[in-house]
Structure formats: structure tokens, C-alpha cells
Amino acid sequence: MEFKMKEVGFTTDLEYGELHVAGDEAHGFRPFQLMVSSIAVCSGGVLRTILKKKRIAIDDITIQANVERNEAKANRIEKIHLHYVITGNDLPEEKIAQSIELARKNCPMVQSVINSIEVEETFELNQ
Template sequence: MTTHITTTTWKGKMQFESTNPSGETFLINAAPEHGGEGAGLRPKALMLSSLAGCSGLDVASLLEKMKLEVHDFKIQTIANLTEEHPKVYDNVIVEYHFYGNNLDEVKLEKAVNLSVEKYCGVMEMFRKFAHVEIKMVYHKE
């Protein structure tokens, strides 16, 4: 079993610095309307970035293994935040955008499905608390 440890240190007011197991650091801060100064990432939005990053790493690896020709690849996450406290994401749409001249849609769909259904642990965690919808968009150049 692998254990990940992060350390998140208060830097004053509504700002924290957090380490990642890789040794990298980043700032977390509240929005100005919640007493923050806006410098840093928002905790809930970080969850969406983690979801996209986890799946994106899977898909990028599969693109290489499948020798797929993709000029650019982006993931957009759109999440609904509930109104009542604690505010949580209850519905999330993950859109995979592929750009290129010779996009093999069948293989790209297979790569995304492998990530979504088999490899991405963050995706599985999200399914524990939210409805997750997957969309694929192809941009021919």
C-alpha cells in the first residue's frame, strides 16, 4: 500500500501553502468575497483540476501507446455546486476536447473509456459523491 502525505501550512489571513508528495508547492486562498486576497487556488476547483489531471495523464499515456495523431488535447470540467452547506459538487460534466487533422474517434473513445472506467482513481472517488457525465468533442483542423 502506498501512503501519500501533504503538508498544508497557514501563511496568514486566508492563505495556505501546500506541498505535494513530489515536493512541489502551491498556494490555496479563499475568494475575496470570503476574506481571501485571490492569490492562490480554490480548494473545490482544485478537485476539478485533479479529476481532469488524473484522467488526462491516463489518456495522454494511451494516446502515445496507441500512436494516435492528436495536435492538442484539453479537458474541461463543469460542475454544479449545491446551495446548502456543506456545499458539494453533485453533478460534473467532463468534456474531452481533441484537436487534429486525422483524429481516430474510435480509438480516442477507447482511450477515454479506459481512463474513465478502469484507471482514473480520482474519477472513481468523484462517483462516490457526484453524478459524472463524460462528453467527447472532436475539433478537425
């Protein structure tokens, strides 16, 4: 990946398209937004794959991500709380909980930050 400076922030060309990153969200995605998005979407994608392999049919997954940052330490991300809202029929709560734990262990993004950012997962079922 190569990032080129622009007046405010940086840009890069990726397979899907051009990505603009800047500290000011009027000029691009903020770096912390991309980090949280990477962790949430990676986790959700791994969870979706696990549920499919377990033959647990779902209709939808929505992930709500709440972030705690520490202003005293360069505004770093200290905690990300991922709350999954999983929609489907006759969803087995215990198997969903086990699947979320397995997704955590197999998500490369969560594992990349495991010793520096606390990642907490909760879920609710819409049946």
C-alpha cells in the same frame, strides 16, 4: 504534506513550488478548483497515455470542465462534466470514445470520487 495556516487560508511547500489554498480566490486556489483540476488533469493525462499506447497521434487536448454544486448541502460538488476537444488528423472517433472510457476506469482521481461525484465525459474532434 503539511499545511500551515496563514492570515487567510493555508500554504504548503511541494516539489514544484508553494501552493496557497483559501476559500477566497484573492488569497489562493479555492479547494473546489483544486479538486476539479485534479480530476480533469488526471483524466486527460491518462487519456493521453492511452492514445499514445494505441498509436493514435494527436496534436492537442483541451479539457473544458463544468461544475454543478449544491448550495443546500454545504455547496458540495455534485457533478463534473469534462468535455475533451481533441485535435489531430484522421482521428478514429470510435477508438477515441473507447479510450475515454478506459481513461475513466484508470484515472485514480475519478475512481476516488466515483460514488460521490458524478463525472460525465463528452468529446469533439478537430481534424
